[in-house]
Amino acid sequence: MGVPPAGPRARALAARLARVESRNVTFLGSADAGAGSGADAAAASGTDPSAGVPIFWTAAKGANVLDADGNLYLDLTGAFGVAVAGHAHPAVLDAMASQGARLVHGMGDVHPPEIKVELLERLAGVAPWPDCRGFLANSGSEAVEAALKTAMLATGRGGILAFEGGYHGLTLGSLNATHRADFREPFAAHLHGGVHFAPFPDALEASGGGSGAEQSALEASLADVDRLLAAAAAAGTPVGAVLVEPVQGRAGVRVPVAGFLAGVAERARRAGAVVIHDEIFSGFGRTGRMFAAEWEGEAARPDLLCVGKALGGGLPLSACLGSVEVMNAWPASTGEALHTSTFLGHPLACATALAFLTVLEEERLVARATATGDRLRAGLAGALDGVPQVRGVRGRGMFLGVVLDGPGAPPAAGVRVAEEALRRGVILLPAGSKGEVVELSPPLVLTPAQADAAVEIVAASVLAVVRR
Ligand SMILES: Cc1ncc(COP(=O)(O)O)c(C=O)c1O
Known part of the structure; x- marks a missing residue:
């Protein structure tokens, strides 16, 4: 370490950023600096000018x-x-350069880039259904939005069951299923009321309760799932989507007790809802399985799967994948897609994703x-x-x-x-x-x-x- 962080260049960059970026985005230091950066204020007040300043x-x-x-x-x-x-994997960089020399941007849902076909075929090959259909998108939140819309079309229901601690993104649709109050409260007036949160039985928290505690946590949590599903139906707002992270990432890497994912899937289907796994963080090998739900075997298989983060090999790319039965709830396109976006199937991101998936396999x-x-x-x-x-x-x-x-x-x-x-x-x-x-x-x-x-x-x- 040449200079203790945050060094002089970081402090100068923090001061510049404070003048041009919305102030809620990058935390620039614990000192409140008004229009300036935390670093400026800390320096002025004589406290450590590096405290809380990020590295750049x-x-x-x-x-x-x-x-x-x-x-x-x-x-x-x-x-x-x-x-x-890893950052800047050579195979991913090569793919980016050669795709960039041919086609940087295409017309995702009108005259699609050729490489979009290849990527969707590759994703279908790793997805947990024999016959898979997918949507490509740019961010994890967008993949969640696509999954929630799909569940609504497939079930005709707007109710959502999600889990305490869950994080699914901050766009309005995904935010509605994100649990943390500090993210939700400022925007509560934009969030619809049909979302219910059930407890997520973290195995470490449960294990503190002595022998049999994990089983009790599992039973209590599944009983809550049943109760919330029944209450939503009784209230005339039945649940169409049960959305769960197989390992909760931002909540602190919480792994559920054994049997939870399978139990949730069974109860959701019995109540007529679609099971959505958000593997945006946990997918593509992170947990030592291609997808984290594989730890619980076949019974935990979802109907829809959201992936993102690692998928693009460093470029922004996400996908909502699903079994053909559920995905065919979408009507065939008549020329105007009901759910798409300008950068859908972005050729550069498709190329880096294909390279990433190859590296994942070849380097085991x-x-x-x-x-x-x-x-x-x-x-x-x-x-x-x-x-x-x-x-x-x-x-x-x-x-x-x-x-x-x-x-x-x-x-x-x-x-x-x-x-x-x-x-x-x-x-x-x-x-x-x-x-x-x-x-x-x-x-x-x-x-x-x-x-x-x-x-x-x-x-x-x-x-x-x-x-x-
Ligand atoms: C599990 C999970 N879902 C969804 C998201 C949202 O993804 P993005 O930030 O790309 O919109 C995240 C981001 O951290 C996540 O961890």
Whole structure:
């Protein structure tokens, strides 16, 4: 680390950004600076001018990131889980360059780019149904919107059942199924009332309750699902879509107790609803399976599947995939698509997605997620064993959360740990509704040496924060 973050260039960039970007977007420091940046105000008030100022990325390769001040970091976030094959994978860059030389933009739903056909065929090949149909889109939220619309067409119902802690995006339709109050409340007047939230039985939280606690958590949660489905039907607003993250990412990498996904699917179908899995974060190998729901086998198979993040190999791309039976609820196009967008099937993103899917297969990244994930998890659990503030390390594959809400843990400990790790050369994100979790979603190409360095720095950062 040449310059302690955030260095002088980062502080200058933060000050410039504060003058041109909507002030809610990028957190520029804890000091309230009015029109200026937190860095400006902190400098003026004599406090640490770097506190909370972000680093500004200038380059990234594999699991490494270079910032504007010339510091090199290990990225344990995959930049919101996107860089599954690592940043700037050479095969993805080649695909981008050769596609860019031929066709950058096409006419997605009118005269489609040829490569859109190829990508949808590849996605159908990895989807969990023998006969799959899909929608391409640009962001995860848009994939969720497409799934919710599909469920409404398939069932004729507008009601939605989602889960406490769930995150599905911030566009109005997806926001309506996102649970966290701070995202919802400012826009409550735009959200319709037909959404119900059932408890999500996190296995680590349940395991604290002694023997049989997981089974009780499962039964209680499924009973709530039944109750909410029945109440919505009785109120004349029956549920058409049951939307669930097979592993809740932003809520703190919460893995449900065994049997939950299958139980939800069974109950949803019995009540006439469509099951939507949001695997925007958990999909494409992150958990050590192609899709996280595979951990629960065939009985957990959804009717619709939302994917995004990793799919584009770094370019914005998402998809809502579904079984042909459910997807054919959409009428055949008569020339005006009912759901589309300008950049649908963007040729560059289709090309990088195809390259990403090839890398995933050829480099056997799904299996590597299990091996490296086990190494990370065992290393962290060992290094933090017996630390009372650490409730545990949870997750699957390379989707892990260190849960920091044990006795004596400082508030928002995950936020503090991310700050501490940054100073030690590691990029991390906090998660959980109170910032009580440190989330790890690194590139699956992380080497064993990088994984060991990650364990050492994350554990040291946790200990530094809880013992402060
Ligand atoms: C599970 C899940 N669903 C949906 C989204 C929204 O995706 P996007 O930010 O691309 O709109 C996210 C983003 O973090 C996510 O984690």
